[in-house]
Amino acid sequence: MDNTCISPDERSEKFLRKLKDRNIDVQACYQCGRCSSGCPVGDFFDINVMEAVRLAAYGQEEKLLNSHTIWLCAACETCATRCPNEIEIAGLMDVLRELALRRGIAPAEPRIPLFHQAMLGSIRSWGRAWEIGMIGNYKIRSGDLMGDMRLGLSMFMKGKLKLLPHSIKAKSEVKEIFAGKGKEYDR
Amino acid sequence: MKLSYYPGCSLEGTALDYDRSVRDVCRALDIDLLEIPDWNCCGASSAHMTDHEIGMRLPIRNLLLAAEIGCDILVPCAACYQRLKAADKALRTDPGFWDVARFSGDFQIVHISSFLARPEILAAIEARVIRNLADLPIACYYGCLSLRNPRVTDAPRWEMPTTLESIVAAIGARPVAWSHRTECCSGSLTMARPDISEKLVGDIVRAAKRAGATAMVTDCPMCQANVESRQPAVEGVGDMPVFFVTELIEAAMSGTYPSKQQRAHLVPPGVLTGIFSASTMKKEGPA
Numbered sequence: 001m002d003n004t005c006i007s008p009d010e011r012s013e014k015f016l017r018k019l020k021d022r023n024i025d026v027q028a029c030y031q032c033g034r035c036s037s038g039c040p041v042g043d044f045f046d047i048n049v050m051e052a053v054r055l056a057a058y059g060q061e062e063k064l065l066n067s068h069t070i071w072l073c074a075a076c077e078t079c080a081t082r083c084p085n086e087i088e089i090a091g092l093m094d095v096l097r098e099l100a101l102r103r104g105i106a107p108a109e110p111r112i113p114l115f116h117q118a119m120l121g122s123i124r125s126w127g128r129a130w131e132i133g134m135i136g137n138y139k140i141r142s143g144d145l146m147g148d149m150r151l152g153l154s155m156f157m158k159g160k161l162k163l164l165p166h167s168i169k170a171k172s173e174v175k176e177i178f179a180g181k182g183k184e185y186d187r
Numbered sequence: 188m189k190l191s192y193y194p195g196c197s198l199e200g201t202a203l204d205y206d207r208s209v210r211d212v213c214r215a216l217d218i219d220l221l222e223i224p225d226w227n228c229c230g231a232s233s234a235h236m237t238d239h240e241i242g243m244r245l246p247i248r249n250l251l252l253a254a255e256i257g258c259d260i261l262v263p264c265a266a267c268y269q270r271l272k273a274a275d276k277a278l279r280t281d282p283g284f285w286d287v288a289r290f291s292g293d294f295q296i297v298h299i300s301s302f303l304a305r306p307e308i309l310a311a312i313e314a315r316v317i318r319n320l321a322d323l324p325i326a327c328y329y330g331c332l333s334l335r336n337p338r339v340t341d342a343p344r345w346e347m348p349t350t351l352e353s354i355v356a357a358i359g360a361r362p363v364a365w366s367h368r369t370e371c372c373s374g375s376l377t378m379a380r381p382d383i384s385e386k387l388v389g390d391i392v393r394a395a396k397r398a399g400a401t402a403m404v405t406d407c408p409m410c411q412a413n414v415e416s417r418q419p420a421v422e423g424v425g426d427m428p429v430f431f432v433t434e435l436i437e438a439a440m441s442g443t444y445p446s447k448q449q450r451a452h453l454v455p456p457g458v459l460t461g462i463f464s465a466s467t468m469k470k471e472g473p474a
């Protein structure tokens with residue numbers, strides 16, 4: 001981290017309360033480094049895992065939401081599994097990504113949330129993920145039109161990509177979930 | 188034996204061959220699979236990574252459907268397994284929070300390799316082997332989500348799992364001891380950051396090679412797709428096929444490795460085809 005100068009004035013109490021509600025006890029961290037040392041994607045992070053946990057404990061929401069780290073985290077759960085204090089670090093990353101999207105913060109890794117949104121769009125429409133539709137949507141929105149063309153084609157030739165989506169019957173139940181069921185209570 | 192079955196979206200698409208072999212193996216072992224009617228996507232990683240509420244409610248709907256059947260749920264996909272387990276824990280702790288009046292289902296969510304590695308199932312498989320895998324040196328690859336986080340998955344040995352090893356040993360392959368059994372393949376990062384996928388896959392395949400493996404076996408559809416599809420771009424690897432565990436069992440129990448299964452691989456599965464074309468490898472069938 002190039003700029004580690006932080007001030008209590010920047011502490012987001014709301015963010016800390018949110019972590020508490022989700023049982024993510026970042027205050028329990030004693031900076032042992034096990035989380036960072038086992039992270040498979042750590043080499044690509046701008047804020048390493050133990051730094052992210054400490055910044056979270058200081059309520060430094062802005063720094064975290066603007067980081068590459070939150071998007072590059074693969075949700076592999078290695079950190080949370082090995083943390084001697086059982087801190088739900090992967091859960092912290094989930095909270096940060098969701099907060100960044102809800103607040104409309106420009107993601108440091110724009111393609112990654114576009115992928116997630118393409119995936120979720122597919123589930124919202126059909127109730128199941130439909131790869132071709134999802135990939136098409138992602139490619140158009142990310143502008144990454146040529147990447148993996150050959151791979152996609154060979155998967156298609158091997159019958160691994162369905163031409164048409166499979167739609168579930170109870171689509172309305174899935175629509176309801178996507179319409180924000182539960183969020184009425186602001187959580 | 189009857190089990191509810193949750194295939195999940197991968198097994199309808201990129202891992203269609205996994206689904207086929209799971210169903211075939213279960214049929215051969217007299218296990219009835221009752222596919223959960225009108226199941227929906229569990230949200231995979233994208234839902235829980237960006238929206239907690241959706242990430243929980245999608246798998247919850249599946250659990251409520253499964254509760255009506257009442258049997259244990261067999262789940263071949265590691266990612267679906269983890270999401271269903273997370274939803275199950277949340278429902279049992281506080282159903283009201285999720286607008287569910289009561290959730291008392293006494294059924295379990297079972298990941299495929301822990302199911303197949305049960306002593307009685309393993310014995311049934313062993314008894315049906317008509318052609319063993321000829322000591323094939325193989326790297327058992329678990330990846331992340333059937334194991335981690337153990338507070339969610341209830342995996343008994345999350346750092347040192349043994350289920351895949353016992354299964355492949357029962358069909359005559361030789362599991363190698365290696366370092367990357369539970370390392371991450373990069374999961375869903377593969378689309379947006381193929382460079383990261385290539386690095387992780389390169390590390391994994393090189394580790395398997397170092398240990399002397401000529402093939403890998405997994406029980407996760409994402410691991411299978413990533414490790415096969417990302418190899419061509421990585422120097423020094425590219426010839427390590429990744430089999431689904433049920434694909435190997437099916438081959439050993441039927442004595443054939445059908446060409447439609449072979450064709451599903453992005454890395455040519457020559458090591459296995461070789462075993463099945465060699466006529467010397469016959470073993471006595473069940474008495």
Ligand code: SF4
Binds near residue numbers: 030083
């Ligand atoms: S493993 Fe846990 S206690 Fe150790 S540095 Fe990471 S978060 Fe802190």
Ligand code: SF4
Binds near residue numbers: 042075077089
């Ligand atoms: S969950 Fe994310 S931060 Fe934790 S080890 Fe995996 S990739 Fe790293």
